Amino acid sequence: MSTLHTVNKSPFETNVLEICISLAKSGSTVLLYEDGVYAATEGTRAAVAIKNANGISFCVLGPDLQARGIEGKLANDIKVVDYDGFVDLVAGHDTIQAWL
Amino acid sequence: MATKKFMYLNRKAPYGTVYALESLEVVLIGAAFEQDVSLAFIGDGVYQLVKGQKTxxxxxxxxxxxxxxxGDYEVNKIYVEKESLEERGLTLEDLQHLVWEDEDDDYAEKDSIRLVNRSELADVLDDQDIVLSF
Amino acid sequence: MAAIEVNGKSYEVDEEGYLSDLNQWDKDVAEAMANAEDCKLTDEHWDIINFLREYYEEYQIAPAVRVLTKAVGKKLGKDKGNSKYLYELFPYGPGKQACKYAGLPKPTGCV
Structure with missing residues (x-):
């Protein structure tokens, strides 16, 4: 069963991304949006945690990256999606786990 | 009325919550009272100053x-904590270049942002009369 | 929502008569707002209105009167950078009245 995890908090404000990664099964997807997108930027501890999370794919919501001026800082191996892509992710997984 | 030292301490990223915008509005309104105003950006607050935001x-x-x-509002002491930038993979180059014009120096443009480390910022905070945290 | 009608075009305004949508602004609605307050817009008025629109475009705020006064003095000359001059042009207050004609929201901190 495939799960889409969504994280919308800054990795510096809460440890929710860490918990999400530790509980996410291989084959699941994590979508970062709102302040969660800061985890997708190069040079942060969160980006290292993402790199080390084998078997989990990571996506980030493009409009939230652009709003925050950090598009150019995106770490490798994280796929940018738009709102349509968000919908496709939701439709393409069996369950959604929204981490708040 | 005696002038007091006001510090606005900004700790939140710009769009996920309303704190950043609220702080900025309070600063602009408060500027009318002609106090000695400083701003500090620490933690996720440094993200507020990142250049190239497109919403x-x-x-x-x-x-x-x-x-x-x-700068027009005579708010020209903007402290940015070095450690907070580094933890986020940012440098001063990633932030807006903020300046103010010094009327007493033939309107010379001067930098508003002061990069300080944590212990220097602690001293700056210790020197304030009022610290408002957002 | 209230609206102003000028030459068959409708402009939405808030309860204090400020345009709801900055992008709807044009010279016709500025003239109409001024006429409604018995103010005839001259080149001097337009200098200030245009200045405010440029300021908003750059900084996304309507400047406080103190800031406006100083900036006008620098851009348009010292003789215009004082509140007497600005209040003569806009007797209801340069912040309130000029910003309204310029299609901007009411200045932050202006009551």
């Missing part, structure tokens, strides 16, 4: 250009 895609107002008006 069309999220349907929110991009208030980052307003930071460039602070």
């Amino acid at each position: 069309d895609g999220i349907g929110m107002k991009n208030f980052s250009p307003t930071f460039a008006a602070l």
Whole structure:
């Protein structure tokens, strides 16, 4: 069963991304949006945690990256999606786990 | 009325919550009282000053250009904590270049942002009469 | 929502008569707002209105009167950078009245 995890908090404000990664099964997807997108930027501890999370794919919501001026800082191996892509992710997984 | 030292301490990223925008509005309103105002950006607050923000895609107002008006409001002491930038993989180059015009020096443009480390910032905070945290 | 009608075009305004949508602004609605307050817009008025629109475009705020006064003095000359000059042009207050004609929201901190 495939799960889409969504994280919308800054990795510096809460440890929710860490918990999400530790509980996410291989084959699941994590979508970062709102302040969660800061985890997708190069040079942060969160980006290292993402790199080390084998078997989990990571996506980030493009409009939230652009709003925050950090598009150019995106770490490798994280796929940018738009709102349509968000919908496709939701439709393409069996369950959604929204981490708040 | 005696002038007091006011510090606005900004700790939140710009769009996920309303704190950043609220702080900026309070600073602009408070500027009318002609006090000795400083701003500090620590933690996720440093993200407020990142240049190149484009909010069309999220349907929110991009208030980052307003930071460039602070010089007009005689708010020209903007402290940015070095450690907070480093933890986030950022440098001063990633932030807006904020300046103010010194009327007493033939309107010379001077930098508003002062990069300080944590212990220097602690001293700056210790020197304030009032610290407002957002 | 209230609206102003000028030459068959409708402009939405808030309860205090400020345009709801900055992008709807044009010279016709500025003239109409001024006429409604018995103010005839001259080149001097337009200098200030245009200045405010440029300021908003750059900084996304309407400047406080103190800031406006100083900036006008620098851009348009010292003789215009004082509140007496600005209040003569806009007797209801340069912040309130000029910003309204310029299609901007009411200045932050202006009551």
